Amino acid sequence: MLTIGGHTFNSRLFLGTGKFSSSAVMKQAIEASGTEMVTVALRRVDLDNPADDIMSSLDRNRCVFLPNTSGARNAEEAIRLAHLARAASGSIWLKLEVTPDPRTLLPDPIETLKATEELVRAGFIVLPYMNADPILALRLQDAGAAAVMPLGSPIGSNQGILTAFQIEIIIDQARVPVVVDAGIGAPSHAALAMEMGADAVLVNTAISVAGDPVAMARAFAQAVEAGRTAFVAGMGSRSKQAHASSPLEGTLATDLNFLA
């Protein structure tokens, strides 16, 4: 079972709440996905208003409410948003997003690390969105991040796991859960991330803009489960391909006749 910040999750699919055609569709998609963690952009909701569309659609008994700092350009802005969110919602969960470039929305590693250090000190459960940089993942976990969230490809791009090589290293080294976030455009991408050993995936655009978001949410749930089952079953690490010869081979003496 997946545990983050002391909380146990049955589902390894996390959902974003942006870009849905209505909060009613969003609510159905959340239910169909079986998710237990939903992230909400602080800039999109009015936490002080109980009738807020998005907030009133979330069943906080079933789902962890994970506010995110989408839109923050630096650590200072993200930290300010986080404190406001905690004051209004009572939640100490935070998905940290610091994206100074409004075109690519790629995360700023330096500001993200700074904000993580500070927010962990302030008692938040911090899940930083990050580029798939293995050393940064280690630095963030050392700073106290409850999980790391490397991107598969730029957010909203639906391009899948383009950073597979680095994500593999991150998974290999991490002491905290690894949640692949951003770029997951199809259930097969989510399945791949899970087969690689990711602890969870976070999906938004691929579900919210699908022809039938509710059916797509279900498809993602199935893909995540299939990928996880395959990983636990031990696939992926086995490859007959590794037998392929390399030019070095012939030059190395492996004669063991010297053994006594």
Add this chain to the structure above:
Amino acid sequence: MFPSPDFQQLQQTIQDCTSTEVELALTARKPGIHDLAALLSPAAVPFLEEMARRSALLTAQRFGKAIQLYAPIYLSNYCTNRCAYCGFAANNRIARKSLTLDEAEAEAEILHKRGFQHILLVSGEAEDIVGVEYLEAIALRLRGRFAAVSIEVQPLSTAHYARLFKAGITAVAVYQETYNQEMYKEVHLAGKKTDYHYRLETPARVAAAGMREVGIGALLGLTDWRAEGLALGLHLAWLHKHFWSTGVTVSFPRLRPAAGGFAPLVPVSEQNLSQLIFGLRLFDPDVGLLLSTREEARYRDGMLGLGTTRYSAGSCTAPGGYSHPDQTDGEQFSVGDLRTMDEVRMAIAAKGFDPVSKDWDSAFQTGK
């Protein structure tokens, strides 16, 4: 902290491995701990050449055609422990000696002139004689002359390791000797070393103190070497996970004849040792693997390029033995490879490898 491995369970896991699992381990892109169990198992014996081939390939890719050379300096053979297998054991009647700072420096000077840049300071456990102040003083004297100075002494506290790091010590070797708790009790008869857990936690303290590198190892000949190998793999993986910026090396000292006349409790053949080395190389392509002068020249030459990356050379295991080659009756064990540094160097070069004396720089640590 690193959880003490259940030795019997490790043995069982290894014994249960089939040749299919060995084949899977050999073709795994990233062998895991279960693959290591398979590679160390009896089922892997028929695959030894294939293991050697893959180990050689990985070692060449990661380390190139180079072998790093180092030499030990024995500072003192006084010891408050009684370890059944060790020549320094408190109850053995050997010529006891501990080097003054000047004598230690003289030994170092000899090694320096022979071309060594990496030295390892070794001593028995006698805190009143070789304590942190003494080690610190030696480090301060030697660090300008050598690229790297390591220690293999009694376990210390994190604060003491931090102090020695500041004084110029780069790395610490501390071998568990055996991960089998019962066997550990049986051969560690008296002294501080009887505390299995304190020793087991030492590599983590070394890493926490900021040392660049920590060396782990098991003394082969006490108990099931296959399970020792799996325990080393577990310890290695745990250290990587918890101290990702600390390098780890592994040693495989096989018991050698020593004062006290302790005979190995289980035989460990060269073929066994080789399987262990190849298995760990396949499990961790990045780890430094040491092969000391405990092993004979023939074996060390044969193993060149197959997995190990560091060789000691021209070693004397008695304090003051380089300055007084005639006085070695206080040695820890008798070495198996008696060649000089130059002869070892030539043997390495003759096999097409570069004998590397310097692979570090004291400026990494002495820069304020």
